[in-house]
Amino acid sequence: xxxxxxxxxxxxxxxxVVAAGGLAATYCVTAPRIAAQERDAEQRALKxxxxxxxxxxxxxxxxxxxxxxxxxxxxxxxxxxxxDASGADAGWCVKTSARGYGGPVRMVIGLDRNGKVAGLTxxxxxxxxxxxxxxxxxxxxxxxxxxxxxxxxxxxxxxMDAISGATRSSKAVKNCxxxxxxxxxxxxxxxxxxx
Numbered sequence: 759x760x761x762x763x764x765x766x767x768x769x770x771x772x773x774x775v776v777a778a779g780g781l782a783a784t785y786c787v788t789a790p791r792i793a794a795q796e797r798d799a800e801q802r803a804l805k806x807x808x809x810x811x812x813x814x815x816x817x818x819x820x821x822x823x824x825x826x827x828x829x830x831x832x833x834x835x836x837x838x839x840x841x842d843a844s845g846a847d848a849g850w851c852v853k854t855s856a857r858g859y860g861g862p863v864r865m866v867i868g869l870d871r872n873g874k875v876a877g878l879t880x881x882x883x884x885x886x887x888x889x890x891x892x893x894x895x896x897x898x899x900x901x902x903x904x905x906x907x908x909x910x911x912x913x914x915x916x917x918m919d920a921i922s923g924a925t926r927s928s929k930a931v932k933n934c935x936x937x938x939x940x941x942x943x944x945x946x947x948x949x950x951x952x953x
Contacts, residue, residue: 799881800866804838804851807868807877811840811848828944831912832856832930832937837945840868847871852941853881856933860884863893863930867938872908873946878935883927890927899928903935909943912936 804814817825817837826834832854840848849870855862861884868877880894893899902918915936920928 800853803866803879803881804840804868806879807866808840808849808851808870809877810842811851812843813841814838814851815841825941825944829937829940831940832933833862834937834941835864837941849876850942850945852938854934854937854941856930856937857926858883858885858930859890859924859926860886863927863934865931865934867935869938869942870908873910873939873942874908875903875906875910875935875938878903880931883930885924885927890924892921892924893927893931896921899931903931906935906939909946910939911943912939915939 801814805811808814815838817839822834822837825837833856834852834854836853838851840851842848849868852867852869853864854867855864857863863883863885864881866879866881867875870876878900883890883894885891885893899919899921903915906914906918915932918932918935920932
């Protein structure tokens with residue numbers, strides 16, 4: 759190898775090491791801030807879907823894994839028991855995700871004490887702007903899930919309308935809502951409902 763080739767290799771290697779070090783340092787500085795922002799967004803979402811709750815008590819990983827095993831639609835990521843100001847049970851919040859067109863659609867769904875959808879919100883999605891994002895921008899679509907009966911099942915959710923041109927995005931939201939209902943059924947002592 760000639761000396762000019764060796765210098766080129768060394769300069770590229772040094773540049774890579776410096777760049778990697780810079781990226782690592784940036785990650786160390788920004789990671790805690792990003793995590794804090796995600797926790798804040800999650801807390802706001804919990805309060806949005808169950809506004810009467812005073813606090814939310816997260817279930818441990820083992821309990822969440824047990825619930826996830828009872829679910830056939832979507833994925834369960836976290837579950838919180840909602841408690842009102844008097845300490846009484848106010849319902850449950852379920853963080854769930856399902857595959858849409860552009861990747862996972864992550865949602866928080868609030869269920870009252872009877873398993874009725876009290877509220878739902880999308881935390882994150884990468885759906886096609888103007889098509890898949892209509893699941894969030896067209897209020898009627900999300901609002902229709904508030905009409906599901908207490909203890910609803912998969913059959914009930916399948917009857918909900920989808921958005922034309924956003925079929926996979928609509929199905930992802932439906933799967934998230936179904937997963938929350940199945941998690942509630944498991945929490946309340948029954949099997950996951952798949953009627």
